[in-house]
Amino acid sequence: MPGLFDEFRLKGVTLRNRIAVSPMCQYSAIDGMPTDWHFVHLGARAVGGAGLVCVEATGVTPAGRISPGCTGIWSDAHGHAFARITKFVKGQGAVPGIQLAHAGRKASAQRPWEGDAHIPPEQGGWEILGPSAVAFGGNLPIVPRAMTKADIHATSVAFADAAERALEAGFEWLELHFAHGYLAHSFFSPLSNVRTDEYGGSMVNRARFLTETLAAVRKVWPDHLPLTARLSVEDYAPGGVTLDDSIALAKLLKAGGLDMIDVSMGFNVPDVSGIPWAPGFLAPASERLRREAGIPTSVGWLILEAQQADDIVRREQADFVMLAREMLRDPNWPYHAALALSRDNPQSLLPVQYARVARR
Numbered sequence: 335m336p337g338l339f340d341e342f343r344l345k346g347v348t349l350r351n352r353i354a355v356s357p358m359c360q361y362s363a364i365d366g367m368p369t370d371w372h373f374v375h376l377g378a379r380a381v382g383g384a385g386l387v388c389v390e391a392t393g394v395t396p397a398g399r400i401s402p403g404c405t406g407i408w409s410d411a412h413g414h415a416f417a418r419i420t421k422f423v424k425g426q427g428a429v430p431g432i433q434l435a436h437a438g439r440k441a442s443a444q445r446p447w448e449g450d451a452h453i454p455p456e457q458g459g460w461e462i463l464g465p466s467a468v469a470f471g472g473n474l475p476i477v478p479r480a481m482t483k484a485d486i487h488a489t490s491v492a493f494a495d496a497a498e499r500a501l502e503a504g505f506e507w508l509e510l511h512f513a514h515g516y517l518a519h520s521f522f523s524p525l526s527n528v529r530t531d532e533y534g535g536s537m538v539n540r541a542r543f544l545t546e547t548l549a550a551v552r553k554v555w556p557d558h559l560p561l562t563a564r565l566s567v568e569d570y571a572p573g574g575v576t577l578d579d580s581i582a583l584a585k586l587l588k589a590g591g592l593d594m595i596d597v598s599m600g601f602n603v604p605d606v607s608g609i610p611w612a613p614g615f616l617a618p619a620s621e622r623l624r625r626e627a628g629i630p631t632s633v634g635w636l637i638l639e640a641q642q643a644d645d646i647v648r649r650e651q652a653d654f655v656m657l658a659r660e661m662l663r664d665p666n667w668p669y670h671a672a673l674a675l676s677r678d679n680p681q682s683l684l685p686v687q688y689a690r691v692a693r694r
């Protein structure tokens with residue numbers, strides 16, 4: 335049974351271990367362009383020994399950004415700006431990935447440290463789109479404009495164009511953000527999609543924007559590079575997405591050429607009370623989806639300790655773990671995990687410049 339420090343191969347790409355840096359918005363882009371902050375943030379975690387370093391939710395259109403500080407990849411110039419980062423990440427032995435996103439009805443929001451609320455039009459906010467004219471609520475109260483079929487089609491095309499730019503920029507791993515209440519998840523969840531056309535109603539109809547977007551991306555993203563999607567496998571809200579729904583969706587996406595599911599949860603409605611917060615609480619859901627849909631998975635949420643991460647991999651609950659906040663606390667988490675698990679040669683997780691002198 336492979337463990338945390340065994341390689342993971344998917345299509346033509348091999349991760350040096352089963353530790354990934356989960357996508358994390360930094361709200362530090364300028365007009366969608368990644369900045370030196372992104373170079374250092376992502377570069378430091380590649381230096382720290384992770385197998386996969388995934389860039390944050392990156393807007394496929396300007397209106398698809400969560401906040402004015404979010405990265406985007408809607409022009410070739412944006413793609414070129416990422417190339418410096420992918421080159422450095424690869425040079426450190428990590429695989430560079432990017433998460434492509436459209437924020438839907440949660441777009442046009444302030445940076446979290448500026449309030450995290452919708453930005454009204456008179457303060458520079460932009461038009462918000464969604465499957466239906468149903469607001470998220472809470473601090474994101476603006477009612478989205480229900481997308482026309484032309485909007486829906488154009489957005490799938492924007493994902494495909496973004497994928498082409500990501501490839502050109504040197505990314506070797508592509509994740510479609512179909513989670514966290516953003517546009518794709520809001521199409522799939524009956525809580526936010528009340529359409530009566532072929533994009534609403536039945537499970538297959540609610541999945542249609544996702545399957546069409548996948549099909550568009552699959553045409554341009556090469557077969558030898560992994561194509562994954564992040565799903566919120568549970569809404570944890572009455573009438574919302576359940577794990578059974580997500581397993582059915584994963585089967586559809588797999589049939590459409592998806593290589594892996596990144597298992598996440600929630601955030602399509604505010605003030606949810608039923609999330610069973612505990613270390614590694616999503617691992618059982620990942621295990622079930624992995625087994626029943628027959629597709630590799632990664633999983634995140636409150637994976638804090640090396641032993642816990644190793645157990646998740648060894649028990650085949652997921653093929654690898656996605657770490658977010660722990661990676662912020664400690665960019666060298668992989669090295670410290672290797673020490674904690676008494677692995678031989680932990681200094682191999684450090685860059686050559688550090689290894690000889692920094693090991694303990």
Ligand SMILES: Cc1cc2nc3c(=O)[nH]c(=O)nc-3n(C[C@H](O)[C@H](O)[C@H](O)COP(=O)(O)O)c2cc1C
Nearest residue numbers: 356357358359390391634635636637657658659660
């Ligand atoms: C600062 C921050 C930004 C995040 N941005 C994203 C994002 O861009 N895309 C995404 O799918 N998840 C995002 N997340 C969620 C994380 O990827 C991760 O799934 C979540 O934090 C749970 O993992 P953890 O318990 O290891 O932090 C973000 C989390 C944090 C803390």
